[in-house]
Amino acid sequence: MPSKLLSQAFRSHPFHHPHKNLDLNSIKELPDSHAWTSVRDEHHSVEGCNVELVPIIDLNNKNAMELIGHASKTWGIFQLVNHNISKSLLEDIELAGKRLFSLPMQQKFKAGRSPDGASGYGVARISSFFPKLMWSEGFTVIGSPLEHARQLWPQDFQNFCDIIEDYQKEMKKLAGKLMWLMLGSLGINEEDVKWADNKGEFEGGCAALQFNYYPACPDPERAMGLAPHTDSTILTILHQSNISGLQVLREGCGWVTVPPLPGALVIHVGDLLHILSNGLYTNVRHRAMVNRTQHRLSLAYLYGPPSTVKISPLPKLVDHFHPPLYRPITWSEYLGTKAKHFDKALKSVRLCVPRNGFIDTNDQNSVQVG
Numbered sequence: 070m071p072s073k074l075l076s077q078a079f080r081s082h083p084f085h086h087p088h089k090n091l092d093l094n095s096i097k098e099l100p101d102s103h104a105w106t107s108v109r110d111e112h113h114s115v116e117g118c119n120v121e122l123v124p125i126i127d128l129n130n131k132n133a134m135e136l137i138g139h140a141s142k143t144w145g146i147f148q149l150v151n152h153n154i155s156k157s158l159l160e161d162i163e164l165a166g167k168r169l170f171s172l173p174m175q176q177k178f179k180a181g182r183s184p185d186g187a188s189g190y191g192v193a194r195i196s197s198f199f200p201k202l203m204w205s206e207g208f209t210v211i212g213s214p215l216e217h218a219r220q221l222w223p224q225d226f227q228n229f230c231d232i233i234e235d236y237q238k239e240m241k242k243l244a245g246k247l248m249w250l251m252l253g254s255l256g257i258n259e260e261d262v263k264w265a266d267n268k269g270e271f272e273g274g275c276a277a278l279q280f281n282y283y284p285a286c287p288d289p290e291r292a293m294g295l296a297p298h299t300d301s302t303i304l305t306i307l308h309q310s311n312i313s314g315l316q317v318l319r320e321g322c323g324w325v326t327v328p329p330l331p332g333a334l335v336i337h338v339g340d341l342l343h344i345l346s347n348g349l350y351t352n353v354r355h356r357a358m359v360n361r362t363q364h365r366l367s368l369a370y371l372y373g374p375p376s377t378v379k380i381s382p383l384p385k386l387v388d389h390f391h392p393p394l395y396r397p398i399t400w401s402e403y404l405g406t407k408a409k410h411f412d413k414a415l416k417s418v419r420l421c422v423p424r425n426g427f428i429d430t431n432d433q434n435s436v437q438v439g
């Protein structure tokens with residue numbers, strides 16, 4: 070049932086798919102509808118910043134908790150190795166995604182996301198906030214993919230469903246473990262978070278699986294794969310395969326590429342963990358670029374709390390000097406707010422401006438105070 074609630078988060082903000090029949094795979098010249106003017110000039114990389122590397126953390130390291138906490142504060146993102154997700158599962162799910170996107174357009178649209186729905190095939194929901202379209206296709210799974218898989222492969226849907234189920238199971242375990250390491254590093258334990266058990270595999274826990282596909286692009290300098298955004302999650306586990314494209318916005322540095330590291334998974338801090346941590350952890354702003362010769366596939370596991378639980382700054386992190394920065398909000402409500410306000414969603418739930426000051430990664434005009 071909780072996944073149903075998550076699927077209903079967009080009811081009051083339907084989204085209509087633009088350019089239903091445009092197949093990016095067969096276009097030889099970038100259409101005006103997809104030509105972004107300032108893709109590369111916005112937030113130029115700063116001299117000396119190219120030495121900055123997104124942290125790489127070994128889950129087997131005895132100091133993993135501290136390292137993860139530090140990376141979550143300073144970057145809001147890190148690459149995770151020795152995560153224990155098997156290579157064959159990662160290969161299988163990547164293949165399943167490639168098989169999906171290589172289907173004919175009319176077949177993919179049979180599993181099209183409905184305007185007020187959350188799952189199925191379509192362009193990124195955030196498309197409606199930008200004047201130009203993105204050079205990508207997406208497929209979102211919430212709960213079981215059975216209904217959509219049947220539409221995609223009427224004779225042969227079971228294999229896809231089995232792989233998704235295995236992947237969701239493994240991701241849920243890893244996400245729970247990571248959440249506790251992230252919270253543990255702030256001194257938070259099970260007694261402090263009533264809705265989660267010690268594995269973070271809470272009853273009614275929610276997640277979405279997002280396949281992103283970026284076809285090779287005739288004019289990558291002027292195209293955008295996935296526009297800058299933060300994820301509305303506790304955390305996101307991204308499998309970005311072996312083609313580069315992911316970039317993160319680093320304060321004072323501009324856009325920094327997250328190079329694919331064989332076998333590594335990329336972990337993002339999302340908006341809800343930023344809220345839970347009362348602003349201590351950085352909800353990382355990121356985007357995906359495209360390239361001229363290679364198709365790129367990425368797969369995001371978007372992990373959140375049970376969709377009806379109110380999320381607010383954890384009491385242990387709040388005191389006279391650190392007042393709560395955000396009002397309580399459920400994941401489902403937050404997704405609705407994001408569908409309405411996009412980059413301003415976090416600001417719309419903010420109670421006060423922090424004394425010591427942090428940068429709201431979504432707020433282009435934010436000024437540090439204190």
Ligand SMILES: C=C1C[C@]23C[C@@]1(O)CC[C@H]2[C@@]12CCC[C@@](C)(C(=O)O1)[C@H]2[C@@H]3C(=O)O
Nearest residue numbers: 187193194195209277279298300301371407
């Ligand atoms: C749970 C969710 C987060 C997400 C919206 C969704 O309902 C499922 C897709 C997710 C995704 C993936 C690509 C980027 C993003 C901003 C988008 O448009 O769809 C995220 C959404 C989010 O984190 O807000």
Ligand SMILES: O=C(O)CCC(=O)C(=O)O
Nearest residue numbers: 279281309315357367369
């Ligand atoms: O494709 C990527 O590297 C990024 C995908 C992403 O940001 C997302 O799915 O939320």
Ligand SMILES: [Fe+2]
Nearest residue numbers: 298299300355
């Ligand atoms: Fe993202």
